[in-house]
Amino acid sequence: xxxxxxxxxxxxxxxxxxxxxxxxxxxxxxxxxxxxxxxxxxxxxxxxxxxxxxxxxxxxxxxxxxxxxxxxxxxxxxxxxxxxxxxxxxxxxxxxxxxxxxxxxxxxxxxxxxxxxxxxxxxxxxxxxxxxxxxxxxxxxxxxxxxxxxxxxxxxxxxxxxxxxxxxxxxxxxxxxxxxxxxxxxxxxxxxxxxxxxxxxxxxxxxxxxx
Amino acid sequence: xxxxxxxxxxxxxxxxxxxxxxxxxxxxxxxxxxxxxxxxxxxxxxxxxxxxxxxxxxxxxxxxxxxxxxxxxxxxxxxxxxxxxxxxxxxxxxxxxxxxxxxxxxxxxxxxxxxxxxxxxxxxxxxxxxxxxxxxxxxxxxxxxxxxxxxxxxxxxxxxxxxxxxxxxxxxxxxxxxxxxxxxxxxxxxxxxxxxxxxxxxxxxxxxxxxxxxxxxxxxxxxxxxxxxxxxxxxxxxxxxxxxxxxxxxxxxxxxxxxxxxxxxxxxxxxxxxxxxxxxxxxxxxxxxxxxx
Numbered sequence: 001x002x003x004x005x006x007x008x009x010x011x012x013x014x015x016x017x018x019x020x021x022x023x024x025x026x027x028x029x030x031x032x033x034x035x036x037x038x039x040x041x042x043x044x045x046x047x048x049x050x051x052x053x054x055x056x057x058x059x060x061x062x063x064x065x066x067x068x069x070x071x072x073x074x075x076x077x078x079x080x081x082x083x084x085x086x087x088x089x090x091x092x093x094x095x096x097x098x099x100x101x102x103x104x105x106x107x108x109x110x111x112x113x114x115x116x117x118x119x120x121x122x123x124x125x126x127x128x129x130x131x132x133x134x135x136x137x138x139x140x141x142x143x144x145x146x147x148x149x150x151x152x153x154x155x156x157x158x159x160x161x162x163x164x165x166x167x168x169x170x171x172x173x174x175x176x177x178x179x180x181x182x183x184x185x186x187x188x189x190x191x192x193x194x195x196x197x198x199x200x201x202x203x204x205x206x207x208x209x210x211x
Numbered sequence: 212x213x214x215x216x217x218x219x220x221x222x223x224x225x226x227x228x229x230x231x232x233x234x235x236x237x238x239x240x241x242x243x244x245x246x247x248x249x250x251x252x253x254x255x256x257x258x259x260x261x262x263x264x265x266x267x268x269x270x271x272x273x274x275x276x277x278x279x280x281x282x283x284x285x286x287x288x289x290x291x292x293x294x295x296x297x298x299x300x301x302x303x304x305x306x307x308x309x310x311x312x313x314x315x316x317x318x319x320x321x322x323x324x325x326x327x328x329x330x331x332x333x334x335x336x337x338x339x340x341x342x343x344x345x346x347x348x349x350x351x352x353x354x355x356x357x358x359x360x361x362x363x364x365x366x367x368x369x370x371x372x373x374x375x376x377x378x379x380x381x382x383x384x385x386x387x388x389x390x391x392x393x394x395x396x397x398x399x400x401x402x403x404x405x406x407x408x409x410x411x412x413x414x415x416x417x418x419x420x421x422x423x424x425x426x427x428x429x430x431x432x433x434x435x436x437x438x439x440x441x442x443x444x445x446x447x448x449x450x451x452x453x454x455x456x457x458x459x460x461x462x463x464x465x466x467x468x469x470x471x472x473x474x475x476x477x478x479x480x481x482x483x484x485x486x487x488x489x490x491x492x493x494x495x496x497x498x499x500x501x502x503x504x
Contacts (some may be wrong), residue, residue: 001364063369085272193242194366
């Protein structure tokens, strides 16, 4: 069998560049970065697939790709049963609960029942509040959750932040942290068995390259 | 059911592998672990729940560097440390045979290792040892397994196509009978996906499909039986709907003909062509010869 090992890379956003650089340091240079969804690499055993970071956990779970670089937060949100082989340490961010600065709420414990929460992370958000016995209404929005309180759509939001700048600009304050996330090298469980030698070798090169 | 020998486990694995190869799958592999070996070793090491999760994830990722570090930090005894490292590196079942632990608290683990060794020998006799790989980290979400656990996969599909194991205390829970058991399940949908991924084309069924309709149940049943024996996919119209409605149903289900039968098969039956709506009267015997031939 001479199937190529497929590795998914975010097609845009803040994870794309460091992901490509990380692979290049490990000897896998993406050759057709700008032109294709599927690209050859300098290592003939691997090919690169460009996909939305959000969808990469699902691709890896179902084995549409063998490996994928994506955020730990997204792997949890998509409830993907994948192996997180390596913490790539870039793309660090925090998933936080935030309310308008003038809100009397100062902690998650004070969030009243039936509060509306706008978020791009509905599953993590639902789990988070359920575990704390809070009944909230989760509204899924894709991107710009920080607008929701301004428009009266929701009283609180759950969103990722890396510097806190966007929250500040939108006059929001953090009342709780759900999780800290970085990007990971995710691997399909069957693929790890099938391609163990190649993937172990790649991991060694990535570890060596990241030092 | 009723048997807890390695032969029974071997038989089940042989059945699994031959089922998968018989349907035409290539590069089939079975990854096999032990349901309680890992648990017992982690208990022997005195790990708490959080530590167990960490060990399992290190093992699943085959992160031997991380595992070594973890065991040093948590003061694993050297014998146990070696066993963990060796087991996590074993890929073939026969590599497990060299591993054993000293000390009575490892009695259970040693027994399980022995049972894996016996299984290895059995698999060799079945000539399927080439298909079966050892995976120390393989555990199942389902709690009832007591011995071997396994998953079957092919490289073209990213999800297991089947799995199973030994469950010796399960049947007892439903009654007084204590019956050891071993078995597996295959996911037919995944099997088809795997076959398709390997380039297999599902052949179109060339068989003729017929619905038999009659006010006379006995002759209708007899006609259906005769048609089936002639190799036709025949079904009996069991609702009391009109001929028109049956024809509509026939269109949806891609049926070729609706056959209306009278009180006796000695008189001609009326055959309605579902596609063209054309009907003709013909003796059943003639129809059988046409369709069956």
